[in-house]
Amino acid sequence: MTGATGIRGWLRERTDGRVNIVETPERRRGAGRHRPDRGATERPDNRRAPGTGFRTDIEGLRAVAVLAVVLFHAGVPGLDGGFVGVDVFFVVSGFLITGLLWRDVTATGNVRLARFYAARARRLLPAGVTVLVVTAVGAAMLLPPLQARAVLGDGIASALYVGNYRLALQGTDYLSADTPPSPFQHYWSLGVEEQFYLLWPALIIGTVWLVRRARRRADGEASPSVWPFLFGLALVTAVSFAISMAWTSTLPPWAYFSLPSRAWELAAGGLVALSVPLWRRLPALPAAVAGWAGLVLILLGCFALDETTPYPGTAALLPVLGTVLVIGAGCAEPRLGAARGLSLAPMRAIGRVSYSWYLWHWPVLLLLPPLLGHSLSLFDRLAAVALSGGLAVLTLRFIENPARFAAPLRRSDTRSLALGGAVTVLAVCAALVLLVLRPMPVGQGAAAEALTVTAPEVTAVPTVDPHDAAVQQVTAQVAAAVAHSAELRAVPSNLTPPLADAPADKPAVFNNGCVRSWLEVGLEDCVSGDPASATTVALVGDSHAAMWHPAFEPVAEQRHWRLTTMGKVTCPLMELPITSPYLGRAYSECEQWRGEVTARLQAERPQLIVVSMSRRYGGDFGFTTYDQAWIDGVTRMVAQLRSTGAAVLVLGPIPDPRSTVPTCLSGHLDDATACSPPHGAAVNSAGIAAEAAATAAGGGQYADLTSLFCTPDRCPVIVGNDLVYRDDNHLTLGHAQNLAPVVGALADRALARR
Incomplete structure (x- = not known):
């Protein structure tokens, strides 16, 4: 399990970075008759009225989620359930995206798809593709050729936002279950959210059409009632949760990585967005209790769960319900609620860079060991997390914000969509070029003599059991070949099977x-x-x-x-x-x-x-x-x-080779003994x-x-021209x-x- 997060819902539409999450028809109609909503002005604590403007507490909630994930991946003791950060981000994303779409429906009667996807492209793709290309180059340079080629395939899948299904397929293959983690593995959750972005607007548009067909106003406009949308989203939540429950016990990789089993988490956030008026009516004390209880549930998931917990299943209810409570309670603005702590400046600063930090932290953690030539200690991993945080600040400053707020792009949906298409093509082409530059590894050593074991000769020696003698004869033949190959350096040019074919x-x-x-x-x-x-x-x-x-x-x-x-x-x-x-x-x-x-x-x-x-x-x-x-x-x-x-x-x-042998040899074509364990x-x-x-x-x-398989000193992974292992244990x-x-x-x- 990766514990990677889908931090894709950080979407703000206005040039000052603010977005109205839900604007009800009643509020819009009454704007001219009442004093401006107090959420439209700065509050003494620099927070905006939840549900009416920029939610600083949600920015702080992102900080909680990203800290949980990066520290979990860094192996910080005790934080064994930090992977629940993914669920927090899913709920946040569902809340923000549903709010944006509902706002569009109430304002225009429909969803402006071009505008919606243009905003997503500006917000997500420049930073995502930048990290993807840099990671692809790093993997091609630092990883053994066989592993690098597989990783570049992961990069292409991630650029096309289908990496989650690639991981699900690999996870169901027993013989691939111990494959080293990919530097692109964390992009799986981005794929889940991109797929959500494709399907959820379509569901809203379909609901709008059905509402118009079923009930029209006198002027021909469809009713903006929220109830049909709540019903549709509740149905998605129920079906997806049922799928998650079933697949967690029967198809764990699909339960973890796929949209059908994760959609309920995004939908839970959407339900909060559509019910903001109800949340805002909560009295201060119950709202404060609910918010703090939600934060406790999230932290409980971080510390009580671990990688042996069947997930998502019922265990995911901890972070999902916790996030729902934090976001919903924040709509009521309780004076002593969790939102106050989440809105502190340090939390907001971390939340602001959380998307880029998430993108950088995993490839940095995975690519530093081959760069440095040794595994990372806990101190090293924490330093790697800090390094990725620095890269995140630079990415926010020079890539995320310039692309998101560039006036020429904001004025033109076409240009924004063209930018998204261009950077996606760039990412795929970069990975393809690197695949060409990193060809299949082939042994360059002299052709080796094939291993040939002849049937034993049966001799009539009264003092020797003929069956023992037969075993000794054939064993001696193999042992001689093993001894001859024990100090083999260059991988033979006639290695069988070739390294590229070994996994299959x-x-x-x-x-x-x-x-x-x-x-x-x-x-x-x-x-x-x-x-x-x-x-x-x-x-x-x-x-x-x-x-x-x-x-x-x-x-x-x-x-x-x-x-x-x-x-x-x-x-x-x-x-x-x-x-x-x-x-x-x-x-x-x-x-x-x-x-x-x-x-x-x-x-x-x-x-x-x-x-x-x-x-x-x-x-x-x-x-x-x-x-x-x-x-x-x-x-x-x-x-x-x-x-x-x-x-x-x-x-x-058979001996444990202590590595995935074809991958190891692909990086040591001139010294096979580097892959042959003592x-x-x-x-x-x-x-x-x-x-x-x-x-x-x-x-x-x-x-x-x-x-x-072994001499008294070494267990060679090549005997004659035979590659002994197809992976790390077969x-x-x-x-x-x-x-x-x-x-x-x-x-x-x-x-x-x-």
């Missing part, structure tokens, strides 16, 4: 239903090898079992085995209580799938069950790899599988030994695979296939000792 180099079982995704349960009939064979081998586990399928499949074909594959992402087969950090809740789908696998194995009675699983599970899953619960779980799992009558082979872990960092020898003992205690056999398809003779010998030995 995954077995078919990830796409054909054999490997169930997070929300999927049930078992597909995934059979390969010889389906009619009487010898069944079951390959079972999480994605690390599935990555071995390309190695087992040719072995099954050669030996005429019936190979059945059953996998589910981030779901080890051991009976351990499990939480999914990706879903943000108990992983009930995993627990159900485990039961289904056990039932099928009991029914099918395979001769051999091969189990594999990732060893990268941390405490956010409810357990930790190699802890006592894990080790005990291995013993129980093996014993249960042995009760089917099958031999059980547990495959040990043996001690990549392999947990004590954990492997504990697993081996636990497997034996359950009656199974254990295969320690370390020598297939084997490439080709390397798994080249290890088929090894897994075949291991399986033969396990069957022989059944």
Whole structure:
């Protein structure tokens, strides 16, 4: 989760930066008969009457929201829910934009779309595109080529305001779930608001048309009654909130990043804007209490929530209702209300630069480490936040305000829209040019000899188990190739797969239903090898079992085995209580799938069950790899599988490469050892030994695979011309296939000792 904010609603129409949020027909008709509204003159505390002029308390509220976000991203301890700043800004934006649109409807009977979008273009695009282009250049210069190209793709999506859907799609792809965050990731919320700006005026125009059709005045003008608009917006709020609730538990990335699940937050602000006359009637004391209570709710969200909280869902009610209360209560001008504190000069100053500060802070935090050559400490991150604040001040002074208040642009909607189109095209073209200048990385080293492992020779040596000898023979061949490649410097020109193709180099079982995704349960009939064979081998586990399928499949074909594959992402087969950090809740789908696998194995009675699983599970899953619960779980799992009558082979872990290997190599084409971790960092020898003992205690056999990947000193990420890893923890398809003779010998030995 990013916690990024959609700070796009800071829209002021007049040259002095003020906007009338809601002007009712009654106020407009009575302006000539009564003294000017006191909100039209400066108050002793420099605040304007809320609802009638510039809201200094809303400017201060923006400061609360942006401080929450930037400090959260800086990793300030205790502020684990600072991402709720996005919700605050959504509500503020919905309030301001709806007020502007309603003002247009009451003044003209319709929405002047050209004027509306021209104002948005002047206000938002110059600063947004400036930061986008600078970030794109920085990413192209500082990030490894593969990562830089992906980031530039994010930049193009962000320039077109569809980056939120790109993130949602990536978030639902398990194998992309650990992709490093993009410097453009925070633009997702800007996309949400731009999409809102497209749809909400259309909804108001449609409501105006329906009102005119249903009820006309004597002079032919439609009634300006607010009630149809309140009803329409309330309907949007209800439907969107229902979608948010459903998707938070079933499609978390879509719930977090998409407009349908976030529209209710913007609509909540709109409901306040349409009901300002009601809020203004609040007595002073209840209004003051409501405002302070709202601020407390926002702060409670900042400190009580964290990244494990299912979000947005019901948790988002804290910042949304809090913001509604602060804005609504401020309309009543309570003397001792929260608006007074929010209107203090320091808060207003921060709020004034909040849009640009938000734009700058995330790319600065992400691009400083590669620039400096080391990760950032908390002090460094706070300094980065301060640096981005300075950039925000400069951006406001030299880009935001000049573009927003330029007289030639303000006098012409056409020129303003042309400016918006031009800077958008500029951003897209800049990213495309940088893509051309940052080509796909290709190894320039000498072509390497392909890894070839020959089938073992069977020798009749009375004192040596022939199956042990076979395993030793093929293991020795691979170990020799690993040792030969351990000091490889230049990435081979014939690397397989090429670095650019590595992320997509995954077995078919990830796409054909054999490997169930997070929300999927049930078992597909995934059979390969010889389906009619009487010898069944079951390959079972999480994605690390599935990555071995390309190695087992040719072995099954050669030996005429019936190979059945059953996998589910981030779901080890051991009976351990499990939480999914990706879903943000108990992983009930995993627990159900485990039961289904056990039932099928009991029914099918395979001769051999091969189990594999990732060893990268941390405490956010409810357990930790190699802890006592894990080790005990291995013993129980093996014993249960042995009760089917099958031999059980547990495959040990592959080394942890400690980086996304293709990306790392793309930045070290002349020194592959920079991406090859030391043996001690990549392999947990004590954990492997504990697993081996636990497997034996359950009656199974254990295969320690370390020598297939590591020397005593290093675990190379290239062996021969094979790229070993497709990402940061899965084997490439080709390397798994080249290890088929090894897994075949291991399986033969396990069957022989059944």
